Amino acid sequence: MPWRVPPDQRQAGVRPDPYRIWLSEVMLQQTTVAAVRAYFRRFTERWPTVGDLAAAEDADVMAEWAGLGYYARARNLLKCARAVVADHGGLFPDTRDGLLALPGIGPYTAAAVSSIAFDRPETVVDGNVERVMARIFAITDPLPRAKPRLSALAATLTPSARPGDYAQAVMDLGATICTPKSPACGICPWIAPCRARLMGIAAELPRKLAKQPKPVRQGIAYVARRSDGAWLLERRPDSGLLGGMLGWPGAPWGDTAQEQPPAPADWHDPGIEVRHTFTHFHLILSLRIATLPETATPITGSFVPGDRFRPADLPTVMRKAFDAASATFDYD
Structure with a gap:
């Protein structure tokens, strides 16, 4: 992992960069390592220090984040970087409490950064650690109800020596x-003390409460291209889902799809639906397609010139809509 400093280097005096640890932990929230690697490399190449990130344009950061999901993380990333520069001289606080005072940093991230970057004996509990603790101690109470107990048990094992290496080792x-x-x-270093293995229930833990079925919401995405090649896009409000991201105009999503075209036009219904799943609901977007004249004045949104428009800057659901709709446009 590009943000890691191996134990032998740590013992030789090489310290982890708090900026890189913090950035990786924010990116890894509800996201896999495989998905994060490329984003992390792009971010650190473009903004190698927290000062560089703090000075970045909001739109540039949101565009680089596009596709990673949970876009509030990107907004909080900027707020936190700017607070570190403005209030701490560009240096991250080295304690859990100091980190908790920064925008967008919660208990898990504060514990992870203080432990991994500064070797503070804080207990770091992610989903992987919860699973290990549930099995080591044979905790049969289901998640999420068992979370406080699992965190308390994890704290009993956190060492004062090399806590950063230990935190990463348990997650790994x-x-x-x-x-x-x-x-x-059979190859687990904790095979002997694992109570769940002795009881033959390791694979069953941690238990989880049954998930409620996700509701389905409907919406319409209006994909319009001007005759000179510009695309009609709108930036979503900073608060709420996909906050601060570029997207195709449309009415709020709900139980039914509402027609709310962003400009007068001969909107075509190609019979195409785009489906996407968010954390709490499934979304079905119906597409509407139009080619607008150069004199068009949109009701909502604004035109982005074709040579400045990058589909990669769109969040995943909006990129799906673009991919589905783009074949209907004449690019010549």
Whole structure:
């Protein structure tokens, strides 16, 4: 992982960069390592220090984040970077409490950064650690009800020596050996004290409450291209889903799709639907397509010239809509 400093280098005096640890932890929230690697490299190449990120344009950061999801993280990233520069001289606080005072940093991220970057004996509990603890201590209470107990048990194991290495080791144990399905108990370094293995229930833990079915919301995405090649886009409000991101105009999503065209035009219904799943609901977007004259005055949104428009700057659901609609336009 490009943000890691191996134990042998740490013992030789190489310290992790708090900026890189913080950035990786924010990116990894509800996102896999595989998905984060490329984003992390792009961010650190473009903005190698927290000062560089603090000075970045909001739109540039949101565009680089496009496709990673949970876009409030990107907005909080900028707020936090600017607070570190403005209030701390560009240096991250080295304690959990100091980190908690920064915008967008919660208990998990504060514990992770203080432990991994500064070797503070804080207890770091992510989903992988919860699974390891549930099995080591044979906790059969289901998640999320068992979370406080699992955190308390994890705290009893957190060492004062090399807590940063320990925190990363337990997370790695859960990610590679104590996996959700078919845990590799035979090669686990904690095979002896694992109560769930002794009871023969390791693969069953942690138990989880049954998930409620996700509701389905409907919407319409109006994909319009002006005759000179410009695209009609709108930036979503900073608060709410996909906040601050570029997207195709349309009415709010709800139980039914509402027609709310962003400009007078001969809107064509190609019979295309785009489907996307968010954390709390499934979305079905119906497409409307139009080619607008150069004199068009939109009711909502604004035109982005064709040579400045990058589909990669769109969040995933809006890029899906572009991919589905773009074949209907004549690019000649």
